[in-house]
Amino acid sequence: MNITERSEVRRLPKRGSHDEAIIHRILDAGFIAHIGFCVDGQPFVIPTLYGRSENALFVHGSAASRMLRQLDKGIPACVTVTIVDGLVLARSAFHHSMNYRSVVAFGTARKIEDAAKKTEALRVVSEHLIAGRWDDVREPNEKELKGTTVLEFTIEEASAKVRTGPPVDDEEDYGLPVWAGVLPLMMTPGEVVPDEQLHPEAELAGYVRDYGKRL
């Protein structure tokens, strides 16, 4: 990955990385990207689903979306993905922290015009969210494709930040009788809620039932 001033990890560099494999792994484990862009100096940060293929991220939305129309101008964008892994409870307020994995990626986005490429990008987003689903559902028709804008965001530079492990307290605070440790947090699926108008022959697929194993 390229590194310039904008992507250089300056705070706590021991937690930072520019390793492409680490960056891809975090992007593949995340759910939601927060996309930032500027209009006349005003920042906008919008949450969105995404998918990844090599160094490209795909995001989609209505053709009327303000965000997508702005981004398609080729303005600089920043895509950030954050995964929370736990609360780090130290003996002092100061050393409390979070275990997390995050990627901050810089680049620009462009609309995908070609219908086949667009459908493939939508498949990548769908499979990222829930692998196996695409083959079971009705594919987008021409009208739906026309009403959908799909952007390809090319990662020019990115950095990852990861914190793992126990709290690190000041030496003298280890003598305090305060419980300390990590409270792991993770995204967990609950019980599925079948649609009320379910077709009598519709069966719950394994990729839905076993979704938690991916997380």
Next chain:
Amino acid sequence: MNITERSEVRRLPKRGSHDEAIIHRILDAGFIAHIGFCVDGQPFVIPTLYGRSENALFVHGSAASRMLRQLDKGIPACVTVTIVDGLVLARSAFHHSMNYRSVVAFGTARKIEDAAKKTEALRVVSEHLIAGRWDDVREPNEKELKGTTVLEFTIEEASAKVRTGPPVDDEEDYGLPVWAGVLPLMMTPGEVVPDEQLHPEAELAGYVRDYGKRL
């Protein structure tokens, strides 16, 4: 809440709201804020912990943080909080969606200089993350306070977006034998990992043990 062009909900306005109570509730339920700001047209989106008091959000970090130093200039900022509630599985690829709650807030941030106010803001952040913890741990000392920058971000305008409920398919797709419904997703605590150097008299507090009830 004020509404101008930047905070107006234009896409799917039925999912949008400018109701202060709804906005506050989502901010209080979230964990991580993604803060956006622009430097020479380049957007940056950085994940951070936060706390809320009325229409102020508090964020903190090292006094050396590039983000906090930029924001303290009083430049426009955007703070976005997103909570994922579930995958919405429709019969067509097109109607797949996500159940979620999000807030996009616009405003500017300023450093808190007064030590007592700063400590109080840190308490608010701590209690937001894990209520009850602050009283059990060693409070920040003078050196730690000096090394910490705390910003107060004043929300000038904000909008909330919420999607709940089942998939909405095209009429003709209800005849497809495809399973459809909602797969709820939620942040769930795992088993605590006590620190290896735990003081023999340190006891696990109820606010850690019962953390999941808050989520």
